Amino acid sequence: MPFLSILLSTLLTILIPPLLFLTWYLHVPRAFPNLPRIPIYVSILGLWSSMGQDEIYERWFRAPLEEHGAVVVWFAGRWSILVSRPDWLTDMFRNEQLYAKAGSQIKIPHAVIATLVGDNIINAHGENWRLYTGIMKAGLQKKVFETTSLLKQSRKLVDALTNRQKETGGNRSILVNDDVQKWAVDVMGENFLDLELKSLGQPNGTVRIESLQSIIKATLFKPMYFSFPDLDHFSWLLPSRKRAYNIMNEFDNRLYAKIMTMLQNRNETDPEEMVSHMLGSAYKTGLITEKQLRDNLKITFLTAHENAQQLITSMFWQLGTRVDIQDRLRDEILTTAKMHSDPSQEIINSLPYLTAVVLELLRLFPPVCQLINRVALQPAMLGGELPIARGTFVGWNAWAVHSNPAVWGDDAREFRAERWGESVEEMQGRFRRETVRGTYIPFNAHKRKCLGQGFALLQVKILLFVLLGRVSWVVDPGYKLKMTPGGILAPLGCRVILTELKS
Numbered sequence: 001m002p003f004l005s006i007l008l009s010t011l012l013t014i015l016i017p018p019l020l021f022l023t024w025y026l027h028v029p030r031a032f033p034n035l036p037r038i039p040i041y042v043s044i045l046g047l048w049s050s051m052g053q054d055e056i057y058e059r060w061f062r063a064p065l066e067e068h069g070a071v072v073v074w075f076a077g078r079w080s081i082l083v084s085r086p087d088w089l090t091d092m093f094r095n096e097q098l099y100a101k102a103g104s105q106i107k108i109p110h111a112v113i114a115t116l117v118g119d120n121i122i123n124a125h126g127e128n129w130r131l132y133t134g135i136m137k138a139g140l141q142k143k144v145f146e147t148t149s150l151l152k153q154s155r156k157l158v159d160a161l162t163n164r165q166k167e168t169g170g171n172r173s174i175l176v177n178d179d180v181q182k183w184a185v186d187v188m189g190e191n192f193l194d195l196e197l198k199s200l201g202q203p204n205g206t207v208r209i210e211s212l213q214s215i216i217k218a219t220l221f222k223p224m225y226f227s228f229p230d231l232d233h234f235s236w237l238l239p240s241r242k243r244a245y246n247i248m249n250e251f252d253n254r255l256y257a258k259i260m261t262m263l264q265n266r267n268e269t270d271p272e273e274m275v276s277h278m279l280g281s282a283y284k285t286g287l288i289t290e291k292q293l294r295d296n297l298k299i300t301f302l303t304a305h306e307n308a309q310q311l312i313t314s315m316f317w318q319l320g321t322r323v324d325i326q327d328r329l330r331d332e333i334l335t336t337a338k339m340h341s342d343p344s345q346e347i348i349n350s351l352p353y354l355t356a357v358v359l360e361l362l363r364l365f366p367p368v369c370q371l372i373n374r375v376a377l378q379p380a381m382l383g384g385e386l387p388i389a390r391g392t393f394v395g396w397n398a399w400a401v402h403s404n405p406a407v408w409g410d411d412a413r414e415f416r417a418e419r420w421g422e423s424v425e426e427m428q429g430r431f432r433r434e435t436v437r438g439t440y441i442p443f444n445a446h447k448r449k450c451l452g453q454g455f456a457l458l459q460v461k462i463l464l465f466v467l468l469g470r471v472s473w474v475v476d477p478g479y480k481l482k483m484t485p486g487g488i489l490a491p492l493g494c495r496v497i498l499t500e501l502k503s
């Protein structure tokens, strides 16, 4: 008996402090509104399950979000409020002074992800955001983007894919992901950073800064560290986390070195205005620090390639399972290509079905699917209805809005490009209206909406123009769609069989 009671009290002495700590660490703050709570294990499901984001959404999120418009969810080390009701989202996006951007550099500055992105134009607030926008905006929103380089890169991608198909054999499928990433990285380099990275057409790993991107993505979305970034405090104990910091630092240093070399060799009379030139000049004149230069270069590199990359992977899946859409789009493209083999921006933007397909792809596969990167600076009442305590993190889920039948009708989850209208003007009008209302948010909305939207739409349309003009494809019948588990909504890999069109 004394032995048992000694054992029991020893066990209690050992267990009680960690249990008390966990209870404190994991408790939902009392000031949170009365909303359904997503069980915490859903945030680390990836540890034992291979469920994709779409399956996780259907199983745990759809019903409470569609009924209540918001849920309480564990995200990046704290309970936060995830919103899907369009009028509440509009309130959040309009009132950036109240629901202020607060990315990982504020929330978890010690973490691997904060080392990667730092303080940048996307996640900064107030003075810093104004400073970065003042420097970079003109380079991100050039009125006319040169289509020659986009056409050239798109042709290179189609060459790479058709060569791969020839090497593999006509009846076996090829994986598109690696070439799509290389295309996206090369396009970003040429259009925003004045870097010719030339990764497309080269074996994997040849251009280290490009192949690092796959390692970075895999590192960031490790479920345990993504959901409990406080574990990064113990990186000195965890070799895999030490490696994660090393990878982020390698990317930082490589990019900085490349940009510095480019800037030194640059002909100052060259009129081409690039984000990297603008950031370089701001650094030279002391407007920004070296760290701010590095952080904004990295975010430009990341955001200007990975969203287009994910969207194109989704496009291969969607159009490869719906050959009817491909055929209709190909008709429009081939008719135009007869007169305009090297179409200008105006010609590309005048094609109605192409416009509708891209808008519909962004609705069903929003690459930036979920973000929780805003904090209430004051006690607030979201949409005049939902009390939000000061210091609470709030965010949004685009798939929740775009796939809600109450918002987009009973066919919300179906690909129906026709819903956008007949003419390009009608489509653009609907695009603008839905964005303002918070019902279509692939690029976010209002004050902090995407500054690369115009370029991204053009880039994707040009690729489709070139691709559909040269090949048709079907998704490998043996390939089962699996969506990514992380914050990006796209197929994990897409296997297709390509056939070159007869000219």
Ligand code: HEM
Residues within 6 Å of the ligand: 121, 122, 123, 133, 140, 192, 300, 303, 304, 305, 307, 308, 311, 366, 367, 368, 371, 373, 441, 442, 443, 444, 447, 448, 449, 450, 451, 452, 453, 455, 456
């Ligand atoms: C399909 C492609 C793209 C998608 C889906 C997309 C989506 C988004 C989204 C959802 C946001 C808001 C992020 C937030 O709320 O924190 C955003 C912001 C931003 N995006 Fe994009 N983006 C794309 C391409 C690009 C490109 C090519 C660039 C060029 C560098 C770019 C530059 C930016 C910038 C600078 C911001 C921050 C705007 C601000 O806060 O003032 N994006 N993007």
